[in-house]
Amino acid sequence: MDSPTQHMSLGPLDHMLPRHYARFVIYLSLKPGVSYKIAFNELQRGLSKTFTQLPWLNGKVFWQSRTRPDWRPGQLEVQYKLPKADDGMPWQLKYKELDTDLSFEELKELGFPADTFEDEELLWAPFAPDLENGADVFIAQASFIPGACILCASVFHSVADGMADVSIFKIWADHCQDMPVTGTAGEEDTPKHLSRSKEEKALLSTSQRISERSDRVQQSIKDARNKSVMKMLVKIKGEEKAMRQILSATQPELKSRVFYISSANFTSLKRACAQGNGLVSGNDAISALLWRALIKARLEADKKIYDTKVDMSESQLEMTIDGRPYLEFPPTYLGNVVLLCRAKLSSETLTSPDTNVATVAQTLREATSGINSVTALDAYSLARSLKTYRRFDERSTPVAGARMLITSLLAMPASSMGFGDKGIFGNGGKAEGIRPLMGALNKYFRICFVMPPTAYGGIEVVFNLSDAELDCLLKDKEFENYALHVN
The missing domain is CATH 3.30.559.10 (Chloramphenicol acetyltransferase-like domain)
Structure with a gap:
C-alpha cells in the first residue's frame, strides 16, 4: 500500500x-x-x-x-x-x-x-x-x-x-x-x-514574542533598508530600475579561474590587514583582497574594451554569513540560515593606489559588526511578516556592473567527510579536490568562492571573470603578493 x-x-x-x-x-x-x-x-x-x-x-x-x-x-x-x-x-x-x-x-x-x-x-x-x-x-x-x-x-x-x-x-x-x-x-x-522542525519551531516562538512588541517590529521594518543583516524579499525603491539597466547591458563572457593562497601568504595578509590595531577576521582579509583586486580588473577591462555604459561609480559587495550561531541553531541544522552582509564603497576609493587592503578589510569588519543575535532575530521576524515570497529578480550581482558576491566556505568541515576505503576509494575516501560547478553561474552571476582549507595547507579561491579582466588581474602586484594563479 x-x-x-x-x-x-x-x-x-x-x-x-x-x-x-x-x-x-x-x-x-x-x-x-x-x-x-x-x-x-x-x-x-x-x-x-x-x-x-x-x-x-x-x-x-x-x-x-x-x-x-x-x-x-x-x-x-x-x-x-x-x-x-x-x-x-x-x-x-x-x-x-x-x-x-x-x-x-x-x-x-x-x-x-x-x-x-x-x-x-x-x-x-x-x-x-x-x-x-x-x-x-x-x-x-x-x-x-x-x-x-x-x-x-x-x-x-x-x-x-x-x-x-x-x-x-x-x-x-x-x-x-x-x-x-x-x-x-x-x-x-x-x-x-529526521525533520528540521524542532529548531524552526523554537525560532518561530521567539519571533512571535518579539512581534508582540509592535514598536520594535515597526522600527525593524523602517530600518530594514539600511541593515546589512539579511537579504529581504522586498522590492527596494530604485533597485528594480537599476537592476534592469545592468541586466540589459552588454555582458562580457566569463570563465572560471582558480587561485591559491598559501598558509604563509594568508598569515601575511591577515597581518597586513591588522595594521592600525584594526580587529579583522581571516574572512575580512581575504574578502577585502578579492573585492579590491577583482573590481580593479573589471573597471580597467571595461574602460579599455567593453565600455558597457553601466554606472560603476559605486561597488557593492555581498558576503554570505552562516546565521546558525546568531539564531542558536546547531551547526548541523539541515536548512537555510544564510545572512547576507552588504558593504559599499565608491569604486574610486576601493581601487585607489592610496587605499590599501587593510582599509578595505576594516570597512568589511564594520559592515559585519552589525550582525548579532538581536539583529539576526529582528531580520527573521521581518522576513516572517512578509505577505509574499515572490521577487522581481534574484540576480543581485549580475555580470555587468561593479557588484560581486563572496561565499566563504572556510568554516565548512569538508576535511572530515570521507566515503571510506573498503578497497575502493583512495585517500580514505576523502576529497582530492572540491570545486563549484560554475557553467551556469558564469552566465548570470558575479561570484567568488573561498574554498574549505586544503589538506596540504592554504586556501583556494574560485571566481569568474573575463579573459581581459584576467589579463589585468595578473598585472596587479598587490594581488600577486598573496595569490598564485593555478588555472
Missing part, C-alpha cells in the same frame, strides 16, 4: 535563497583495478541509507497550494513519502563514464580546473528546474574517468544552504563507511525520520 504524501513547508529563511541548485564537484580517487560499477554501487548503498534517515531528501519542491495553512504567494513546500522496505536504490544518483582522454593524475596536476567539463556532462538536472512540475530535493551524478570518480551532487538551494549541504554529504559518506551517523543535534541518531 502506498504511503500518504508528507508536506513540509519551507520557512522564511528558506525563501531567502535563489531557486536553483548550488552544485559542487567532489574528486574521489579510485584504487587501482577497482571497477566503476563497484564504486557506484557503494555510493548508491550509502545514499539509500541517507534517504531512509532523511526521507525529505527523496522528495520534490513544489509551489504550495493556497489551501494549506499559513499559505502566502511564493510559498514553497517539500512533498515526499516515508521510506518502505521494498524501495529500490535512489534513482537520483546517475552513472556516467565520461568520454575524455584526461586521467585523474592529469586533472590533479592541472589543479582541478573548474571548467574542464560542461555542466551537462557532470550533472543530469538543469540549474533552475521547473517548480510547476516539482524540483527534486536531491540530485547527484557519479562520473568516471581513469583513476577517479567525479561526484557531483546538490540539494535544491531553497531547502538547504552550504553548511547543510556539507552535513548531508557527510551523512552520506558516513553511511558508505557503515559508521554511526550524527543527527541534527550532534548525537548518534537512529530514528528513521
Whole structure:
C-alpha cells in the first residue's frame, strides 16, 4: 500500500535563497583495478541509507497550494513519502563514464580546473528546474574517468544552504563507511525520520514574542533598508530600475579561474590587514583582497574594451554569513540560515593606489559588526511578516556592473567527510579536490568562492571573470603578493 504524501513547508529563511541548485564537484580517487560499477554501487548503498534517515531528501519542491495553512504567494513546500522496505536504490544518483582522454593524475596536476567539463556532462538536472512540475530535493551524478570518480551532487538551494549541504554529504559518506551517523543535534541518531522542525519551531516562538512588541517590529521594518543583516524579499525603491539597466547591458563572457593562497601568504595578509590595531577576521582579509583586486580588473577591462555604459561609480559587495550561531541553531541544522552582509564603497576609493587592503578589510569588519543575535532575530521576524515570497529578480550581482558576491566556505568541515576505503576509494575516501560547478553561474552571476582549507595547507579561491579582466588581474602586484594563479 502506498504511503500518504508528507508536506513540509519551507520557512522564511528558506525563501531567502535563489531557486536553483548550488552544485559542487567532489574528486574521489579510485584504487587501482577497482571497477566503476563497484564504486557506484557503494555510493548508491550509502545514499539509500541517507534517504531512509532523511526521507525529505527523496522528495520534490513544489509551489504550495493556497489551501494549506499559513499559505502566502511564493510559498514553497517539500512533498515526499516515508521510506518502505521494498524501495529500490535512489534513482537520483546517475552513472556516467565520461568520454575524455584526461586521467585523474592529469586533472590533479592541472589543479582541478573548474571548467574542464560542461555542466551537462557532470550533472543530469538543469540549474533552475521547473517548480510547476516539482524540483527534486536531491540530485547527484557519479562520473568516471581513469583513476577517479567525479561526484557531483546538490540539494535544491531553497531547502538547504552550504553548511547543510556539507552535513548531508557527510551523512552520506558516513553511511558508505557503515559508521554511526550524527543527527541534527550532534548525537548518534537512529530514528528513521529526521525533520528540521524542532529548531524552526523554537525560532518561530521567539519571533512571535518579539512581534508582540509592535514598536520594535515597526522600527525593524523602517530600518530594514539600511541593515546589512539579511537579504529581504522586498522590492527596494530604485533597485528594480537599476537592476534592469545592468541586466540589459552588454555582458562580457566569463570563465572560471582558480587561485591559491598559501598558509604563509594568508598569515601575511591577515597581518597586513591588522595594521592600525584594526580587529579583522581571516574572512575580512581575504574578502577585502578579492573585492579590491577583482573590481580593479573589471573597471580597467571595461574602460579599455567593453565600455558597457553601466554606472560603476559605486561597488557593492555581498558576503554570505552562516546565521546558525546568531539564531542558536546547531551547526548541523539541515536548512537555510544564510545572512547576507552588504558593504559599499565608491569604486574610486576601493581601487585607489592610496587605499590599501587593510582599509578595505576594516570597512568589511564594520559592515559585519552589525550582525548579532538581536539583529539576526529582528531580520527573521521581518522576513516572517512578509505577505509574499515572490521577487522581481534574484540576480543581485549580475555580470555587468561593479557588484560581486563572496561565499566563504572556510568554516565548512569538508576535511572530515570521507566515503571510506573498503578497497575502493583512495585517500580514505576523502576529497582530492572540491570545486563549484560554475557553467551556469558564469552566465548570470558575479561570484567568488573561498574554498574549505586544503589538506596540504592554504586556501583556494574560485571566481569568474573575463579573459581581459584576467589579463589585468595578473598585472596587479598587490594581488600577486598573496595569490598564485593555478588555472
